[in-house]
Every structure is written in C-alpha cells, then in structure tokens.
Amino acid sequence: MANHRAAALLIASLLVAVAIADARLTLHYDAHGRGRCSSTAAYFVSDAAKVPALTCSEVHAVKVGETCFSIAQAAGLTQDQFLSFNPNINCEKVFIGQWVCIAATSA
Template identity: 55%
Template sequence: MARITIHKSTTFFNLVSIIFFVLMVSVVESRVVGRVPQRKPGLVCEKVVGVKSGDTCFAIAQQFKLTIEDFRFINPNLNCKALFINQWLCIAGKST
C-alpha cells in the first residue's frame, strides 16, 4: 500500500510542476509579446538608381556628387565587388 501512495504523490508533484512551468512560460511570453520594440534611428532612402552595365560604386558616387563614404553609408549592406545590372542603389536619403 505504501508503494501506491508514493507513486500517487510523485505523480501529483510532477503534475503540479508541469502546471507551474506552463504558467511561468505563459507569463514570460505575454510580457515579451506585449512589448513594443523600439525603433532604432536609421536612414530612409529617398532616391534610387538602377545599376547599368559597367557601373561601379565609385562611378555612381561621383555621378551623383557623393563621397564614397556617404555612398557606403546610405547603402550599408552593399558589396561593391558584386554589383549586378538593375540592382537598386540608394543615392539620397535622410536620417529618421
């Protein structure tokens, strides 16, 4: 008879533990889901140009009177060694 009691109390403890864990996860998730992410200041592109055959980053920057630093700043993820025809590049932007 003692063996059945131990088994029942272990099962009850496990059930209570699972319920507690589920409640804790739901509380934490509700706090994360309900949170509004803060927007980081960034740049909004206002004018773009399409890459033509033979274009380089330097040539496009010169054409639109940009320094290469400004050109790279408004096109942060651009790989100048892998430009492709009709790729859109930002040539004018403003901070948000």
C-alpha cells in the same frame, strides 16, 4: 519606385527586429561593406546610438559598366556617403539592375 522603397523599408525593419530579438549576434560593417559578427550586445547598443537612422529618398538602377565609385561620383556623393546609404552592398559584386540608394534623409 514606391514599391522598392517599401520593400527596402520592410527588409530593414526585419533586420532590426532580428537584431533586437537576438542581441547576442550583431553585424558590423567596414567602409568597404564587408561585415563581421560580434556577440557583445552592449557594442550593438552603443553602435545604434551613434549611427543616425536613414531613409532612402532616391534610388538608382545599376547600368552596364557602373561601379559603386562611378555611381557615387555621378550622384555627387563621397564613397563614404554612398556606403552609408547602402550598408549591405558588396561593391565587388554589383549587378545590372541592382537598386542602390543615392540620397537619404535622417528619420
């Protein structure tokens, strides 16, 4: 499980590095995990200040028949909490064995 955390942290770090290197392009996600692009660097900076950095502390492997909603419910999370722990997830295309974060702490 530690390897998955390390991989997730590496990916998140690379995404942040890319966003900082090219602040003209930013991604914004709605509550359903759908993203849109913006080219306003000031918007990116203000969003980053509002969103606390989270570190995933517990993961779950998706099983047959599970959905984002059922996983969130089983973990005692609201849908909004689950999506904030998994900002890049596409709930319409979760797959068996996919790792999802079900607990996170502020960095």
